[in-house]
Amino acid sequence: MTHSFRKARETDLIDIIRLLADDDIGQGREFVTDPIDQRYQTAFAAIDADENQLLVVAVDQKDHVIGCLQLSFIPGLSRTGTWRGQIESVRIAREARGSGLGTAFIEWAVETCRARGCKIVQLTSDKSRTDSIRFYEKLGFTASHEGLKRSL
Amino acid sequence: MTHSFRKARETDLIDIIRLLADDDIGQGREFVTDPIDQRYQTAFAAIDADENQLLVVAVDQKDHVIGCLQLSFIPGLSRTGTWRGQIESVRIAREARGSGLGTAFIEWAVETCRARGCKIVQLTSDKSRTDSIRFYEKLGFTASHEGLKRSL
Numbered sequence: 400m401t402h403s404f405r406k407a408r409e410t411d412l413i414d415i416i417r418l419l420a421d422d423d424i425g426q427g428r429e430f431v432t433d434p435i436d437q438r439y440q441t442a443f444a445a446i447d448a449d450e451n452q453l454l455v456v457a458v459d460q461k462d463h464v465i466g467c468l469q470l471s472f473i474p475g476l477s478r479t480g481t482w483r484g485q486i487e488s489v490r491i492a493r494e495a496r497g498s499g500l501g502t503a504f505i506e507w508a509v510e511t512c513r514a515r516g517c518k519i520v521q522l523t524s525d526k527s528r529t530d531s532i533r534f535y536e537k538l539g540f541t542a543s544h545e546g547l548k549r550s551l
Numbered sequence: 552m553t554h555s556f557r558k559a560r561e562t563d564l565i566d567i568i569r570l571l572a573d574d575d576i577g578q579g580r581e582f583v584t585d586p587i588d589q590r591y592q593t594a595f596a597a598i599d600a601d602e603n604q605l606l607v608v609a610v611d612q613k614d615h616v617i618g619c620l621q622l623s624f625i626p627g628l629s630r631t632g633t634w635r636g637q638i639e640s641v642r643i644a645r646e647a648r649g650s651g652l653g654t655a656f657i658e659w660a661v662e663t664c665r666a667r668g669c670k671i672v673q674l675t676s677d678k679s680r681t682d683s684i685r686f687y688e689k690l691g692f693t694a695s696h697e698g699l700k701r702s703l
Contacts (some may be wrong), residue, residue, distance in 0.1 A: 412628075419629055428630050441630030449603060473623050474604060476564075477571055477640045478580050480594030488629045508581060513703045520703060523675065523696035535699045543700025544675035545684050549691045551665045551672060 402500055404467065404507050407454040414464035415456065418490040424525055454513070457491070457504050458465055465495040466504055472515050484512025486522040505538055554652055556659050559606040565593055567608065576589040576677055602673065605663070609643070609656050611662035617647040618656055624667050636664025638674040657690055 407415060413431075419540055426499065430436050446452045447521035457466030471485040486508050491501050512520045523546030524531045532542060559567060562585045565583075568591055572581035582588050598621065609618030622639040636659050644651050663674045673696030676683045684694060 415628060432632060436631060438632035439628055439631075442626055442628050442634075443632075445626035446628070450625065451601060451603070454628070459576050463601055469627060471623070471625050473637075473639070474594055474597035474601065474686075475639060476598070476620060477568060478604070479588060480583060480590035482594075482597075485625075487625070487627060509701065509703070518703050519700055521675070521698065521700045523698050525671070526561035527698055532697050532699070538701070540701045542697040542699050544677055544695040544700060546675050546696025546698040547684070547687045547692035547694050548671055548673045548674065548696060549661065549693070551661070551670050 401460045402457050402495075402503070404455055404457050404504065407443075407456045407467065409440075409443060409447075411456050411464055411467075412439060414536060415454075415467045418464070418492060419466050419488065421493065424491075424527070455508070457495075457500060459495075465492040466490060466500055468504060468508060470508055470511060472512070472517065478518065481518040482516050484509070484515065484517035484520040486520065489522075501534065502538065505535070553612045554609050554647075554655070556607055556609050556656065557593065558593075559608045559619065561592075561599075562590060563608050563616050563619075566621045567606075570616070570619050572642060574642060574643065576679070579656070602660060609647075609652060611647075617644040618642060618652055620656060620660060622660055622663060624664070624669065630670065633670040634668050636661070636667065636672040637667035638672065641674075653686065654690065655685070661690075 402515060412449055416431055433536040446454050451472040453470040455468055456464045459465050467496050469487045473478050473483045473485060475483060561648045565587055568581060568583055572578055572583050598606050603624040605622040607620055611617050620641040621639045625635045625637060627635060629632060661672050
């Protein structure tokens with residue numbers, strides 16, 4: 400399957416929301432509606448306006464969206480003033496799973512972080528996503544940290 | 552011990568670096584020098600220029616720095632366009648530990664995230680920091696995720 404990666408456009412939004420919703424954990428907390436829920440449009444605008452956020456889609460040769468992820472570039476003082484790249488909301492369309500797209504997508508994301516000067520790339524994965532965790536470990540990530548969350 | 556929390560100023564930078572360095576894990580990767588390593592100054596400027604980053608110090612009644620942390624406010628599409636607050640690089644000065652400062656500092660950080668419209672607050676903690684992890688769990692955080700890191 401031929402694919403490429405590009406910055407998401409507002410016209411991709413409905414496809415991205417469908418990907419976020421088509422997920423065992425995500426399906427209960429996303430709303431796929433026409434027209435698109437205003438909260439997604441507001442969030443897209445905030446991401447798009449922030450030069451340290453990069454929402455990316457993977458597309459097939461017909462420019463159909465088959466994956467998405469968000470990169471956050473975070474400046475920090477720790478580790479002698481190191482920038483961190485953070486990967487969030489990774490989804491691969493069902494029909495594209497097992498094709499190597501996920502590996503290519505994460506490697507592309509890591510290289511994008513490197514090109515932005517990041518010295519570390521980080522992400523969290525729900526502990527119930529055991530396949531995902533193994534996938535990231537194969538790609539050189541180490542599960543060295545607890546990922547702690549508190550809902551407000 | 553009376554304390555307050557305020558946005559960090561450039562004149563706090565050496566105290567913050569000392570706090571980052573005075574740590575079992577951090578001591579090997581920070582450089583406390585006079586003058587301050589240029590990389591910290593560059594990182595401070597990047598944090599200060601980014602309205603979605605907030606570097607905060609805890610100070611005593613004489614305005615001496617006794618703690619630090621960084622907040623990142625991250626817009627995202629997941630969870631119906633939810634903003635996340637992320638807490639990073641939390642340090643409490645040795646002389647201030649056990650005083651309740653850490654609890655007050657994290658609660659202040661959580662309320663700051665809430666005031667910015669975040670619906671979730673997240674952080675990662677090295678698995679070897681078992682006391683820290685218990686501390687965050689007592690404050691309502693759940694260690695639901697693996698925190699995966701890859702150095703570049």
